[in-house]
Amino acid sequence: MPKPIPPPPPQPTLEETHQAVRxxxxxxxxxxxxxxxxxxxxxxxxxxxxxxxxxxxxxILYRAQNLDTKRYRSHNNGKGKIIxxxxxxxxxxxxxxxxxxxxxxxxxSEYRIVKLGTNRGGAGIVAxxxxxxxxxxxxxxxxxxxxxxxxxxxxxxxxxPSYDLMLVKxxxxxxxxxxxxxxxxxxxxxxxxxxxxxxxxxxxxGLTRWIVYGMSLELPPPKRGPRHYLTYHRHEFRDFELRxxxxxYIGKEGMDFSDEQFNIQGLRKxxxxxxxxxxxxxxxxIPARQAYLAEMIHQDTLAQxxxxxxxxxxxxxxxxxxxxxxxxxxxxxxxRGRKALTEYFIGWVDSPQKGKFPSITWDIPEYNR
Amino acid sequence: MLxxxxxxxxFILLTLSFYYFLPDRWKIWFLLALSYVFYGFWDPTLCSxxxxxxVVDYWCGRNIADTTEQNKKKRWLYLSLATNLGLLGxxxxxxxxxxxxxxxxxxxxxxVHPEDYLLKLLLPVGISFYTFQTMAYSIDxxxxxxxxxxxHFGRFALYVAFFPQLVAGPVERAPHLLPQFSRPFRLSIxxxxxxxxxxxxxxxxxxxxxxxxxxxxxxxxxRFAENSVxxxxxxxxxxxxxxxxxxxxxxxAIGLGLLLGYHIRPxxxxxxxxxxxxxxxxxxxxxxxxxxxxxxxxxxxGSRKGAVRTQVNILIVMFLxxxxxxxxxxxxVWGIGNGLTMVGHKLLTKPLRLLSGLMEKNAVxxxxxxxxxxxxxxxxxxxxNIFFRCPDWETAKSYVRExxxxxxxxxxxxxxxxxxxxxELFDAFGWVLAVFAIHELQxxxxxxxxxxxxxxxxxxxxxxxxxxxxxxxxxxPQFIYYQF
Numbered sequence: 001m002p003k004p005i006p007p008p009p010p011q012p013t014l015e016e017t018h019q020a021v022r023x024x025x026x027x028x029x030x031x032x033x034x035x036x037x038x039x040x041x042x043x044x045x046x047x048x049x050x051x052x053x054x055x056x057x058x059x060i061l062y063r064a065q066n067l068d069t070k071r072y073r074s075h076n077n078g079k080g081k082i083i084x085x086x087x088x089x090x091x092x093x094x095x096x097x098x099x100x101x102x103x104x105x106x107x108x109s110e111y112r113i114v115k116l117g118t119n120r121g122g123a124g125i126v127a128x129x130x131x132x133x134x135x136x137x138x139x140x141x142x143x144x145x146x147x148x149x150x151x152x153x154x155x156x157x158x159x160x161p162s163y164d165l166m167l168v169k170x171x172x173x174x175x176x177x178x179x180x181x182x183x184x185x186x187x188x189x190x191x192x193x194x195x196x197x198x199x200x201x202x203x204x205x206g207l208t209r210w211i212v213y214g215m216s217l218e219l220p221p222p223k224r225g226p227r228h229y230l231t232y233h234r235h236e237f238r239d240f241e242l243r244x245x246x247x248x249y250i251g252k253e254g255m256d257f258s259d260e261q262f263n264i265q266g267l268r269k270x271x272x273x274x275x276x277x278x279x280x281x282x283x284x285x286i287p288a289r290q291a292y293l294a295e296m297i298h299q300d301t302l303a304q305x306x307x308x309x310x311x312x313x314x315x316x317x318x319x320x321x322x323x324x325x326x327x328x329x330x331x332x333x334x335x336r337g338r339k340a341l342t343e344y345f346i347g348w349v350d351s352p353q354k355g356k357f358p359s360i361t362w363d364i365p366e367y368n369r
Numbered sequence: 370m371l372x373x374x375x376x377x378x379x380f381i382l383l384t385l386s387f388y389y390f391l392p393d394r395w396k397i398w399f400l401l402a403l404s405y406v407f408y409g410f411w412d413p414t415l416c417s418x419x420x421x422x423x424v425v426d427y428w429c430g431r432n433i434a435d436t437t438e439q440n441k442k443k444r445w446l447y448l449s450l451a452t453n454l455g456l457l458g459x460x461x462x463x464x465x466x467x468x469x470x471x472x473x474x475x476x477x478x479x480x481v482h483p484e485d486y487l488l489k490l491l492l493p494v495g496i497s498f499y500t501f502q503t504m505a506y507s508i509d510x511x512x513x514x515x516x517x518x519x520x521h522f523g524r525f526a527l528y529v530a531f532f533p534q535l536v537a538g539p540v541e542r543a544p545h546l547l548p549q550f551s552r553p554f555r556l557s558i559x560x561x562x563x564x565x566x567x568x569x570x571x572x573x574x575x576x577x578x579x580x581x582x583x584x585x586x587x588x589x590x591x592r593f594a595e596n597s598v599x600x601x602x603x604x605x606x607x608x609x610x611x612x613x614x615x616x617x618x619x620x621x622a623i624g625l626g627l628l629l630g631y632h633i634r635p636x637x638x639x640x641x642x643x644x645x646x647x648x649x650x651x652x653x654x655x656x657x658x659x660x661x662x663x664x665x666x667x668x669x670x671g672s673r674k675g676a677v678r679t680q681v682n683i684l685i686v687m688f689l690x691x692x693x694x695x696x697x698x699x700x701x702v703w704g705i706g707n708g709l710t711m712v713g714h715k716l717l718t719k720p721l722r723l724l725s726g727l728m729e730k731n732a733v734x735x736x737x738x739x740x741x742x743x744x745x746x747x748x749x750x751x752x753x754n755i756f757f758r759c760p761d762w763e764t765a766k767s768y769v770r771e772x773x774x775x776x777x778x779x780x781x782x783x784x785x786x787x788x789x790x791x792x793e794l795f796d797a798f799g800w801v802l803a804v805f806a807i808h809e810l811q812x813x814x815x816x817x818x819x820x821x822x823x824x825x826x827x828x829x830x831x832x833x834x835x836x837x838x839x840x841x842x843x844x845x846p847q848f849i850y851y852q853f
Contacts (some may be wrong), residue, residue, distance in 0.1 A: 002663035004514070005544040008632050012557035017630075020556035021389045024628065027565065028385060162375075183370075183410050191375040204839070 039193035041202055049199060052341030056089070057164050059229040064116060064132040072112045075105065083113045083349065084133060086126045086270075087144035092117030093332040094319075094341045103346045111140070111349055118229070120158040122149040123266030124177075128168025130273050143270060144286055144332070145316065147297060147305045148248065149207030150255045155179055157247060157313035164199035170194075176262035179203050230306040232338060233328055240329040242295045244367055245341050247348055250332075252298045257308045271314060274365045283316045286308065286341065287358040289324050290330035294362035296330065299369060306357050320344060370410040372621050373575050380407070384627060393554050400629065404532040408495070415493045418456055421527045425452040430518040430525070433510045438677055442511055449507035453500040460490050461497065491774035495536035497693055501660055503529055506543040508664055524550040524796045533625035537618045539636040539656035549631050550707035560627045562827050566820065567624030569834035576841045578800050584612035585797040590758055596772035601772050602794040607758045608751040609801045612641050615654070641808045644742035645721075646710045646749065651726040657693075661686045680715060684708040699756045699765055707755040780821035 012020070013099070017024065041048075043064055053062055073080040085091050097115040115127060123143060135141065151157050155177075165188065166335055174189040191197035228234070242247065274281040287293065293302065309316045319341060326337035333341055370377050384403055391399055409416045427474075429449040433442050464487045471481045506528070509515040519525040528547050534540075586603045594600035619636035628634040640652035650658055666686045672679040684705065691704015728738035752772075759765035783790050810816045820826045 002514075002667050003659075005542045008545055008549045008552075011552060011555040012560070014555070016557045017555045019560045020561050023558050024385065024556070024561045025389060027561070028382060032382065141815075183376075186410075187374055187376040188381040192379065197375065 035196055036193055039196035042195045042199040044199070046199070046203070048206040048210075049202045050206070051195070051209045052202035052204065054202075054205055055164065056229045057121075057125065057160075057167060058202060059226055060118040060121075061129065061132075061167055062224075063230060064129045067114065067133070068135040069114075071116055075112065076110055079271065081111050081140070082140045083111050083140045083142055084135060085113055085115045085117065085142045086121075086129060086133075086150070087117055087123075087142075088121035088126075088146060089117055089119045090146055090286050090288075090332055091115060091142075091144050092229070093328060093334075094338055095345055096232070096338055096342045101347055103331060104349065105344075119161065122154060122158070122263035123270055124154070124159070124262040125158075125165075125168055125266065127266040127269040127273070129171075130270065135273075135277050135279055137278045139277075141270065141274050141279055142284055143267075145267075145283050145309065146288070147250060147255065147302070148331075150257060150261060150305065150308070151250055152254055152256045152263045153179070154256075161201065162191070162225075163197065166191065166194070166198040173343075176265070177262065178265055179262045188288050218366045233332070234335070235328060236334050236336075237327075238329045240328060242291055244295075246296070248296060250297045250301055252300050253299050253304060254298065255308075257304070267312075269294060281314050282352065283309075283312065283314050284319055285316060285357075286319045286333075287321045289327040290321070290358075290360065290362035291324065293328040293358065293362050294364045295368065297368070299360070299364060307339050309357070315352075315354070317348070317352055318357055319348075320355065321358045370407050372618065373572065376410075381625065388629065389747075394552055397527055397550055398523075399528045400532070401530060404527065404530040404535060407532040408530060408535060416462075419494055419499055419530055420498065422453055422456060422500060422503050423526045425449060426507055426529070427519070427522055427525045429507050430510050430515075430679075431520065432506065434515075434518040446507055446511045450504060451525045453504045456494055457500045459722055462696045463488060463491055464490065498538050498540055499529055499535060501657075501693075502540050502542075503542070505664065506658060509543055518541070519547050531626075531631075532557055533622040533629070534633055537615070537622075538654070539619055539622065539633055540660055541633060541656065542659075544633070545634060554630050554632045556628075559631070559821065562821055562824070564624040564627030565828060565831055566817070567620045567627070567836065569831055570817075571617040571620030571624060571721045573834050574613040574620065575840055578804065579614035579617060580841075582606050582613075582797055582800055585793050586610065590760065590764065593764055593767035597771050597775055598783040598790055599794060600768050601780075602790065602798070604755055604758075604768065604772060605748075606794070606797050606801065608754050609641075609748065609804055610755065611757070613639075613804060637813050639808055641747075642743045642805060642812070643739075643746055644739055644748055646707070646714050648748060649750065650707075650711070654768070657690070661690055665689060676715075680712045683711050683715075687711065694757070698762055699759060702765075703753055703756040706756065710749055710753065730819050 053059060069082070070078070072082050084097060085097075092115065095115055097113055101112045106111070114133075118126065123145075126143070143146070148157075169177075171189050171192070171194045174185050177185065180188075180201070244251075259265065259268075271281055297305075322333055322337040322340060326333055326340065328334040328337075372548070377388065380403075388396060391619060401751065405416050405419075408419060426680045429445045432445040433449075436442050436445065471486060474481045498646040500636050510518055520530065524547065527550055528541075531541075531546070533558050561817055586606050589599060589603040590607075611689070616637045623633045623635065634656065636654060636656050638655060640649050643652060647726065666682055669682045671684060674682075687704045688701065688709030689704070691700045691707070694700045694703065724739065728734045755768045755772075756765050759768060787795075807816070820830050
């Protein structure tokens with residue numbers, strides 16, 4: 001016969017229960033209070049964040065929050081206009097802000113540029129930067145629209161940690177993310193206190209640096225300077241893979257052009273922002289290397305992408321295709337490509353050429369036809 | 370809703386805030402409603418399955434108890450079993466058995482396309498747990514182990530859907546959990562202390578150890594094994610990962626139960642360092658082991674029908690246990706493998722006893738022999754766990770081949786050039802040693818009891834654990850046993 005299941009243990013008394021409930025509620029209130037107090041020290045200007053800032057988006061956000069816009073408008077008797085280059089890492093790698101601004105200064109252009117290109121900087125992410133930018137009438141907003149921004153399930157593909165998303169989204173904005181189901185929206189929106197969760201990752205990284213240095217009895221570390229996230233990579237070449245089983249591959253029906261797509265939602269937000277500010281929005285496409293376009297995107301999908309770009313209300317400008325040797329990896333230009341694109345951009349500021357959608361001259365594999 | 374998620378933290382804080390103020394008669398319904406919210410968070414339509422199981426077993430339980438005719442009792446019991454096994458069989462095993470049948474037909478040259486017949490159903494979370502829990506209730510009433518069925522529908526429904534243990538156990542038995550729902554709400558400070566401690570402990574195990582181990586070893590299991598040493602390390606690390614992952618869920622479940630005023634029975638009793646396979650199964654997933662013992666092993670005859678029949682019964686139980694874990698050949702092999710190790714241990718009882726007797730001569734040899742047996746058991750479990758972890762049959766075969774059948778070259782290379790072992794695997798083994806150390810501290814010094822005995826120690830340990838969890842962050846992969 002099976003062993004008998006023991007009955008539940010005897011219960012505490014009523015008096016013990018009242019005591020325990022008071023205890024438990026006290027713990028609850030202490031926990032909630034502690035989080036709220038902690039969140040007060042987690043605001044964007046907290047010093048500890050300086051020591052924990054390490055990712056691309058954290059640095060770009062920092063730049064947006066602390067930009068000395070007056071300096072960029074100091075030309076034209078302080079009435080200079082700004083071209084806001086806001087987008088993905090391709091923006092970061094394709095243009096040299098210093099050189100462009102120097103040339104624009106020489107040409108006595110009314111514009112200067114501010115470059116804010118972040119890794120996986122689709123419109124859905126970078127739309128969150130505009131709240132910090134002093135965009136004024138007469139400025140131009142330039143945003144790049146690469147094909148991988150319109151992948152199906154882009155948020156899964158981009159694999160943004162939730163902390164990063166919280167940096168550029170308000171708690172109320174999670175309800176607007178159409179590509180999330182209700183459970184996902186509740187999960188992110190329930191992270192309260194919000195400032196705590198948004199900055200927690202940076203604070204922890206900063207604390208870790210302090211603890212590590214503290215343990216070795218060294219002087220506090222100097223504030224970390226910005227890395228290539230605020231300028232560009234300096235290598236000539238970085239290894240890359242063109243594999244059909246890679247997460248970067250975009251197959252047939254691999255893109256989503258519906259209004260639910262995260263970056264299309266973001267694009268609408270950017271467009272609405274520009275309309276409200278009465279600024280021109282220029283969308284640009286900087287082509288990836290030919291091998292990538294041929295081997296990593298199904299040609300039917302590429303055609304759908306082209307149709308999508310043509311259907312947009314905003315004008316899309318196609319920048320010139322660079323030689324294969326002028327790429328750092330599969331999609332980003334290296335210093336040679338950046339030089340060429342920088343020169344093109346300087347001429348493009350005042351006379352924007354529409355350009356043409358890149359034609360594929362590389363051998364297209366069978367699985368992509 | 371995952372335990373290790375932001376929404377769950379908010380859920381539990383709100384639950385407790387309201388729960389303690391509610392009158393007793395509302396608490397059951399409040400918990401029941403929240404349990405369905407918890408379960409339906411993934412997919413509200415899944416609530417219909419658990420509701421069906423609840424209604425059927427509530428009705429069957431009452432009728433089995435109220436009927437005097439044995440045949441009628443049997444019919445109600447069959448209805449309960451058919452409903453629960455039907456639900457489980459359809460959602461969990463339909464594609465597996467149909468797929469195997471089609472594979473067999475194709476072996477005999479029948480051209481049958483699996484795609485035409487497979488439904489590719491998503492397994493409802495927790496179905497393996499709550500169906501077993503409700504079947505146990507019906508069987509206990511039929512056998513007379515439960516004299517009086519639960520007539521309050523709310524209490525019975527809460528027994529089925531109680532959210533702390535709903536999706537990954539422990540599989541609670543009605544004589545232990547159901548009477549607690551009939552009693553007035555009572556709580557004590559020791560219960561609160563232990564509850565909070567277990568919840569923090571569970572989160573530490575999950576977000577600090579299990580998820581870190583998972584991150585390290587996942588890439589190795591996504592491809593075929595390419596190096597014996599790497600494969601062996603991944604195999605050993607997974608055995609640690611699954612222990613901390615699964616036991617962490619049970620810790621959180623038991624801790625939550627305590628904060629709500631309910632006692633859930635322990636599911637693990639220091640199974641990480643054990644000297645033999647049978648000892649391991651006495652301490653691992655205790656609730657499920659007892660379920661299989663009471664409802665499969667003993668009805669088959671248990672150990673009362675001779676040595677051979679006993680071993681056959683063990684093999685049947687472990688086969689079914691493997692099948693319970695997953696509808697795939699991997700899990701069947703895993704179950705049978707565990708069964709064979711138990712049978713093997715039984716066959717070697719006399720020689721092992723002789724050897725043990727020789728080693729008991731002095732303390733040093735006794736301790737050395739004990740830990741040698743523990744290491745041996747750990748390696749055996751780890752070897753069988755290859756089939757548990759590998760995503761498919763071919764990957765599992767590659768691991769077995771690489772670890773056991775490809776010669777000693779990679780092992781020799783690693784012995785003479787330890788730097789050839791990937792650093793991340795090396796570092797991750799530190800977690801295994803940490804788990805081992807804490808395990809032994811608990812066994813020899815009752816670490817947890819000492820901490821709970823002193824409010825100061827308890828407070829310090831909770832603050833430390835809280836800080837560690839806060840550093841590592843809450844959100845991460847789901848618990849391994851959610852997939853069952």
